[in-house]
Amino acid sequence: MNQPVRGQRISVEVNGERHERDVEARRLLVHFLRDDLDLTGTHVGCDTGNCGACTVILEGVAIKSCMLLAVQADGRSVETVEGLAPDGELHPLQEAFSSFHALQCGYCTPGMLMSAKHLLDHNPEPTEGEIRRAIQGNICRCTGYVNIVEAIASAAKGGGR
Amino acid sequence: MSETTVSPDRPITVEREETAPGFIGVNVPRKEDKRLVQGEGVFVDDIKRHGMAYVHFVRSPYAHAAISRIDVSKAMELDGVYGTLIGEEVAAETDPFFQIAPPPGGDLKDYALAVGKVRHVGEPVVAVAAATRELARDAADLVEVDYEPLEPVIDPEQAAASGTVQLHDEVPNNTIWQGNFDYGDYDAALAEADKVVRIKRLHFHRFSSTPLETSGAVVEYNRGTGQWTLHTNNQFPGFAIIMMAPALKVGMDKLRFVSQDIGGGFGNKICTHVQLVAMCLLARKLNRAVNWTEWRTDQHTANSHGNERVFLDVEVPVKADGTMLGFKARMIDDCGAWTRYEPLGCIIWAQVTPGVYRWRNVRVDFTQVCTNKSPCGPNRGYSRMQHLWFTERLMDIVAQELGADPVEIRKRNYIRADEMPYETPNGCVYDSGDYARCLDEALKLIDYSGIEEKRRDAEKRGKLLGVGIGSTLDSGTNNFGQSTIVNPELQFSGNNEVATVKLDIFGEIVVTLGTTPQGQSHETTAAQVVADILKVSPDDVNVRAGHDSYWNSHAGFSGTYASQFAVTGLGAVKGATEMLRDEILKIGAGVLGAGSTDEVELADGFVRRKDNPEAALPFMACGAIVNANNAVLPLELRDITLNCRYVYVPPHQLPDKERKFGNLTLTYANQIHACVVEVDPETGVYEIVDYGAVDDCGVRINPLIVEGQVHGAAAQSIGAATHETFPYDEDGNLLTPNFYDYHVPHSLDMPPMKTAYVESPSPFTPLGAKGMGEGGGAGLSAVASALQDALRSRGKPIVSSSSNPYHRIWELLQSPEESRSLVEVETR
Numbered sequence: 001m002n003q004p005v006r007g008q009r010i011s012v013e014v015n016g017e018r019h020e021r022d023v024e025a026r027r028l029l030v031h032f033l034r035d036d037l038d039l040t041g042t043h044v045g046c047d048t049g050n051c052g053a054c055t056v057i058l059e060g061v062a063i064k065s066c067m068l069l070a071v072q073a074d075g076r077s078v079e080t081v082e083g084l085a086p087d088g089e090l091h092p093l094q095e096a097f098s099s100f101h102a103l104q105c106g107y108c109t110p111g112m113l114m115s116a117k118h119l120l121d122h123n124p125e126p127t128e129g130e131i132r133r134a135i136q137g138n139i140c141r142c143t144g145y146v147n148i149v150e151a152i153a154s155a156a157k158g159g160g161r
Numbered sequence: 162m163s164e165t166t167v168s169p170d171r172p173i174t175v176e177r178e179e180t181a182p183g184f185i186g187v188n189v190p191r192k193e194d195k196r197l198v199q200g201e202g203v204f205v206d207d208i209k210r211h212g213m214a215y216v217h218f219v220r221s222p223y224a225h226a227a228i229s230r231i232d233v234s235k236a237m238e239l240d241g242v243y244g245t246l247i248g249e250e251v252a253a254e255t256d257p258f259f260q261i262a263p264p265p266g267g268d269l270k271d272y273a274l275a276v277g278k279v280r281h282v283g284e285p286v287v288a289v290a291a292a293t294r295e296l297a298r299d300a301a302d303l304v305e306v307d308y309e310p311l312e313p314v315i316d317p318e319q320a321a322a323s324g325t326v327q328l329h330d331e332v333p334n335n336t337i338w339q340g341n342f343d344y345g346d347y348d349a350a351l352a353e354a355d356k357v358v359r360i361k362r363l364h365f366h367r368f369s370s371t372p373l374e375t376s377g378a379v380v381e382y383n384r385g386t387g388q389w390t391l392h393t394n395n396q397f398p399g400f401a402i403i404m405m406a407p408a409l410k411v412g413m414d415k416l417r418f419v420s421q422d423i424g425g426g427f428g429n430k431i432c433t434h435v436q437l438v439a440m441c442l443l444a445r446k447l448n449r450a451v452n453w454t455e456w457r458t459d460q461h462t463a464n465s466h467g468n469e470r471v472f473l474d475v476e477v478p479v480k481a482d483g484t485m486l487g488f489k490a491r492m493i494d495d496c497g498a499w500t501r502y503e504p505l506g507c508i509i510w511a512q513v514t515p516g517v518y519r520w521r522n523v524r525v526d527f528t529q530v531c532t533n534k535s536p537c538g539p540n541r542g543y544s545r546m547q548h549l550w551f552t553e554r555l556m557d558i559v560a561q562e563l564g565a566d567p568v569e570i571r572k573r574n575y576i577r578a579d580e581m582p583y584e585t586p587n588g589c590v591y592d593s594g595d596y597a598r599c600l601d602e603a604l605k606l607i608d609y610s611g612i613e614e615k616r617r618d619a620e621k622r623g624k625l626l627g628v629g630i631g632s633t634l635d636s637g638t639n640n641f642g643q644s645t646i647v648n649p650e651l652q653f654s655g656n657n658e659v660a661t662v663k664l665d666i667f668g669e670i671v672v673t674l675g676t677t678p679q680g681q682s683h684e685t686t687a688a689q690v691v692a693d694i695l696k697v698s699p700d701d702v703n704v705r706a707g708h709d710s711y712w713n714s715h716a717g718f719s720g721t722y723a724s725q726f727a728v729t730g731l732g733a734v735k736g737a738t739e740m741l742r743d744e745i746l747k748i749g750a751g752v753l754g755a756g757s758t759d760e761v762e763l764a765d766g767f768v769r770r771k772d773n774p775e776a777a778l779p780f781m782a783c784g785a786i787v788n789a790n791n792a793v794l795p796l797e798l799r800d801i802t803l804n805c806r807y808v809y810v811p812p813h814q815l816p817d818k819e820r821k822f823g824n825l826t827l828t829y830a831n832q833i834h835a836c837v838v839e840v841d842p843e844t845g846v847y848e849i850v851d852y853g854a855v856d857d858c859g860v861r862i863n864p865l866i867v868e869g870q871v872h873g874a875a876a877q878s879i880g881a882a883t884h885e886t887f888p889y890d891e892d893g894n895l896l897t898p899n900f901y902d903y904h905v906p907h908s909l910d911m912p913p914m915k916t917a918y919v920e921s922p923s924p925f926t927p928l929g930a931k932g933m934g935e936g937g938g939a940g941l942s943a944v945a946s947a948l949q950d951a952l953r954s955r956g957k958p959i960v961s962s963s964s965n966p967y968h969r970i971w972e973l974l975q976s977p978e979e980s981r982s983l984v985e986v987e988t989r
Binding site for chain 2: 024026027031034035038039040041042043044045046047048050051053080081082084085090094097098099101103104105106107108109110113131132133135136137138139140141142143144145146147148149
């Protein structure tokens, strides 16, 4: 009788760098990023796919990395928060989040930034309503979203208060 | 000086010589942000150790049951399972946790794992440690536990009734604590009243702030020294160590607490000492580092919930002109299955006994009961929020029943600015504030003068518009002596916090705090205070991130909780920095040949002679001389270390235990919120269409950070008022154990948020600042108030619960008379 495949070797490009690892078939993408690749900027805030702290961009689409298996990312490319400022110069969204005080504890911030980046990549001039819809899958318990929405709007306009 | 501004961006002026002009009051960018926006923060689950085990708890599926058998053998057979821990081992190796309550509540035996019996769904029964997260979960599934289910008690009013099922053998009638509070002369007030408003029952519901990062720890044990290192997001290490060291039968120094970044706390991360003891035992037993990262579901079912409270047989004596003379009530507080921080909630409400009102006659019969639900603990606004909601409900119900204007009756009853500092009937001293002015500002924010026109406009669209007002007193810098009112035998009082500030060899200014910030921006505000005193820029000040008890910068009350950093933390920073400043001046005077320290000053990173600014010594030289070239110093300067530790101790006194009287906190920041709702009368669905929050926390160190706290606290209370609730079924199952069912506000749920500020500096604190951040409770009152106002034309229903989801409003619309039966007015 055939045994089910329990693991697989996968190759995933993360922030432009290719990584090959043997992973269990049930390994979640978020745990692959955090535990296998040590990219701990992507966070986990729930176990039901509701909070969005684990949001990354997979092949240009913002996804919740706790809702995908690592093997599903095989052969594909992922962007995480660690890739936003590759040469140390902050991305305009990162600058705006700081100058608008759009983060307090910072736990939701990486996922929020990735959702915002996905929005601006596809819609460079979003309305407030579009911004709010784009981050509705990201829970923040500290800020009430007020300054997050303002920060994203500012980044879209090139930054500045 | 007291200043109002509706423009939070505008820098404020602080008229205090020692700090002005400078960085206090300025929106300095946060030092924390650079790492956090790059995903380079270090949260507890980011920490890894060689050979680390992941721990999963086997939890009770029953609300109440005896444990008849535990068998871990099948779990242990799995490859990669390192070991388990069960209640019997815990009971053999540890003492039960110290109880704050006097007997009988004080007699209950609380351990890190269930021993013999489970008392709520989700209670940890067995801990399993394995090589991966997934494997630990697999192994937990193989643990066999046999239970003999017992009848649960879920309802707090039933719990207190005699003959009910008992949770703890030691605690008759499930009554943890009972006390009577009697202030002023309630009987005389009742006799003097022209009208008496009676309310049969009000209910404040269970919910919690549910920080996005769940609780967790990575714990290591050093066999050679017997020392544990706990990398953990516990937010009150001072309290955790006091609880854990006696339980583990070790000295306090054996428990080293370390944290860097914490993903929100809101009080919910205070009572993790229970799980941390299980981690310590496992780390020692397995001789390896152990990681415990709580699952979201576990956080909802078994972490700190905010206390549920019922207010019964309420009576309010009122004069014909609307002056309310006080109140009488019977209160039953439900603390869940265990008293992890309780029964402190039985006294903490008394910090704000009359709320913002001039009520002099108060009689309260307060009982706390245990039930088969998750244990309660501090939750943003802890215990005061429940009580302040009650005071605002009284105000609105009285106003409605007497036909009084809700603004005018509030102003008639508010404590006035010219009465500050104001001593309440139970001896609390409100330090400063101008509630009427805050209300005026809040009403401006929602354009109250045009509200009747908006009401008519809403009617045309088939909607019912309502306006509501709420208040909070964000009392901060606890006097822990209030605990002696619940247990006179306790030796526990005062408060303290520590900071060290040093100047290193190369001129670096290094600050360590005793606190455990979870988003409150301590690195930034501490740097602002240091910069002003040493005449440098905040960029020149390196505030170490997080907490480490090896820094020797902590004391018994160290942590981040209960609105106190601006007073205790920054008080310590100010004290330590002033010590350092004086030492630098001494070195400068000595080296520059000045006669005394009066002849030198600090400027731009130098100490220099006032009469000759060219004669100047850079801080780097001071640091180098003292630390690495001290033979050049005259003997009388050799006791200088440039490493200054200061303990801030607020001027608290022991309360009068017999009279339950005394000042229970040092500061009383206040908030007035106003909101406008539109209700669809067909469905009960409503929308908050306008929202204004006015905050007065005295001197604002960093206005943008203050505003962030106001936004967040308001969002949490709006969430709690509308959707967030922890309801249980009759078998004791939590119905909202995750973010699917427990709906916290999302970006689309938030109303337009407007803010304004009044600044009434505290006369009692080092910087004129008051602790703040817990002022959101006003939103719970404002939403309830607005909903009652909106429904007025539909049979005047009474909003009697703090939880008002749409279906509840629909019920009020369907049968207003049912809620009206809760209220009666006696006219004398």
